[in-house]
Amino acid sequence: MPPVNKDVNPKQRQYEAMVRALSADLYRFAYWLSRSETVAQDLVQETFLRAWKNLDALRDAESARPWLFTILRREHARLFERKRFDTVELDETVAEDTAFASPERSGSDAQVRDAMLRLPDKYREPLAMQVIGGMSCDEIAAATDQQPGAVMTQLFRARQRLKDLLGGRAAAEGGRT
Amino acid sequence: MNCLDFRRRLTAEPRSRDPGLLAHRDSCTAGCAAFWQRAQRFEDDFEAALAIPVPDGLADRILLAQATGERRRQVGMRRVSLAMAASLLIAFFGAGMLWRQMDARSLPALAVAHMPYEIDTLALTQPMTDAQVEAGFTGRAMHLKGPSPADVTYVHDCMVGTYPAVHAVTRMNDEPVVALYLPGKMSDRSEDFHRDGWDGRQIALSGGTLVVMAQGASRKTMDAVARGWRSAIEGGDGTTVGQI
Numbered sequence: 001m002p003p004v005n006k007d008v009n010p011k012q013r014q015y016e017a018m019v020r021a022l023s024a025d026l027y028r029f030a031y032w033l034s035r036s037e038t039v040a041q042d043l044v045q046e047t048f049l050r051a052w053k054n055l056d057a058l059r060d061a062e063s064a065r066p067w068l069f070t071i072l073r074r075e076h077a078r079l080f081e082r083k084r085f086d087t088v089e090l091d092e093t094v095a096e097d098t099a100f101a102s103p104e105r106s107g108s109d110a111q112v113r114d115a116m117l118r119l120p121d122k123y124r125e126p127l128a129m130q131v132i133g134g135m136s137c138d139e140i141a142a143a144t145d146q147q148p149g150a151v152m153t154q155l156f157r158a159r160q161r162l163k164d165l166l167g168g169r170a171a172a173e174g175g176r177t
Numbered sequence: 178m179n180c181l182d183f184r185r186r187l188t189a190e191p192r193s194r195d196p197g198l199l200a201h202r203d204s205c206t207a208g209c210a211a212f213w214q215r216a217q218r219f220e221d222d223f224e225a226a227l228a229i230p231v232p233d234g235l236a237d238r239i240l241l242a243q244a245t246g247e248r249r250r251q252v253g254m255r256r257v258s259l260a261m262a263a264s265l266l267i268a269f270f271g272a273g274m275l276w277r278q279m280d281a282r283s284l285p286a287l288a289v290a291h292m293p294y295e296i297d298t299l300a301l302t303q304p305m306t307d308a309q310v311e312a313g314f315t316g317r318a319m320h321l322k323g324p325s326p327a328d329v330t331y332v333h334d335c336m337v338g339t340y341p342a343v344h345a346v347t348r349m350n351d352e353p354v355v356a357l358y359l360p361g362k363m364s365d366r367s368e369d370f371h372r373d374g375w376d377g378r379q380i381a382l383s384g385g386t387l388v389v390m391a392q393g394a395s396r397k398t399m400d401a402v403a404r405g406w407r408s409a410i411e412g413g414d415g416t417t418v419g420q421i
Contacts, residue, residue: 019239024231031229041232048239049246112226130190131224137190156189162223 015052018064023048025065025132026072032128033076035117043079047072069133070143073125115165123158126151183209191220284379285370287338288357288388292375298346299353301330310345310409317343317360319384322412326405337388347402352394354402358410360385378403383411 023044030040030047050071051058058067116124129135129143137155141148178186183201186193202213280286305313310325313332330353331346337357345356364386369378377390380403387410389403 015243016240019236019243023236023239027231027235028227028229032227037232041235041238044235045239045242049243052243052247108222109226112223113229116227128227131220131227152186152189156185159188159191163219 011055014061015048015055018051018061018068019048022065022068026068029069029128029132030072030076032116032124032132033073034079039079043072043075046075046079050075065133066135066139066143069129069135073129073143111166112162115162118165119158119161123154123161126154127158127162130155180205180207180209184212187213187216191216282338284337284359284362284364284386284388285372285377285390287340288355288377288390289373289375291335291337291344291357292355295335295344298331298333298344299355301346301353302348303330304348305329305332313345314343317341319343319360321409323408323410325409326402345406347405349398349402350395352391352398354389354391354394354399356402356406357388357390358382358385358406359388362386380407382407385410 026047027040027044030043031037034040034043047068051068058064116127119127126140126144129140130137135143137148137151140146140155141151144151178197178201180201183198183205186195186198202210304327307325310329310332311321313334314321316334326347328348329345330348331344333344335342335344337344337359340359340362342357342359345358347354347356362385364379364381367378367380369376371377374392375390376392376394376399377388378399380387380389387403387406389399389406391399
């Protein structure tokens with residue numbers, strides 16, 4: 001029996017493979033950027049639609065991940081410009097419960113996630129790009145129009161701040177420098 | 178790389194496989210290897226904590242949105258293409274109709290269309306006198322300025338389309354050649370034509386237009402007839418008539 005997608009064009013196949021492989025990480029990145037599940041889903045949808053329109057600009061499959069993360073970051077910035085969200089104090093930010101529904105790890109994970117949500121945007125964004133996107137300092141620098149050294153400093157401070165927020169746990173693990 | 182650099186670098190990039198970093202880890206005796214281990218453990222936990230659950234069917238929804246959008250775009254493009262094709266067809270059809278209408282009103286078309294009504298005149302062989310020829314033109318309130326052509330067998334005023342005309346037939350070398358003169362119908366150029374079995378020429382004269390045509394007559398005969406009528410209508414020797 002011939003494969004079902006025998007008539008699907010290569011562009012469509014490439015796109016589908018990209019969605020299947022990267023949508024989860026993109027969603028997670030979107031979540032940590034926006035701190036909202038619904039906004040994160042919208043952002044991922046928009047990112048992939050934009051990616052489909054510009055798929056010809058993608059030179060090789062290995063660049064897909066940083067390329068998509070960059071698109072999503074821009075989409076998020078655009079959304080922010082459009083909607084002009086009400087600003088809230090970081091301490092008042094409460095993550096949506098369903099995002100943390102992982103019973104076996106709920107204790108420590110909840111603390112880490114809470115600490116992550118408390119990080120300022122300028123630290124949380126490169127940290128999420130590095131940890132979820134697997135992007136190097138150079139790639140993050142290119143995506144955020146910064147110098148690699150500046151990104152390195154942000155990442156260092158992000159982890160320092162994270163460990164400060166986690167307090168005893170990080171200290172117990174010797175995470176403090 | 179000293180221990181401080183190592184730890185700073187590791188804090189910024191815990192997963193780095195930089196050879197300098199790894200070399201310091203393996204050679205340092207001040208606890209950097211243990212620091213590296215703790216950093217990796219922390220990073221494992223951190224990565225796991227950030228890996229929040231993904232909504233069910235997210236990828237399918239993304240693909241569906243893309244497929245729906247693409248289908249809508251294709252339908253839209255197909256509609257635009259159809260509309261463009263229809264517009265082009267209408268434009269071609271309109272242009273064709275316009276051309277047909279304009280062509281049907283052209284002098285050669287009107288002259289050829291006039292002939293079935295007077296086809297019998299081509300069979301006349303009896304030459305008319307100069308006075309009879311001149312009389313044929315008085316019906317259009319005009320006089321010949323030159324001598325009448327020889328061997329004229331028919332002259333009568335009639336209508337060609339909506340234009341008043343003088344219809345004449347000259348039999349030269351046993352070949353009937355029709356000459357239609359339309360006084361007052363000015364044209365800006367002379368041109369040859371061939372339609373519905375008639376060879377002809379439309380000639381711009383100073384006071385109107387002369388159409389000379391025949392079925393199967395030689396060019397030489399037609400040239401001679403055209404020259405003769407031009408000379409008769411305008412005066413002079415009519416030598417400016419071109420070749421067919």
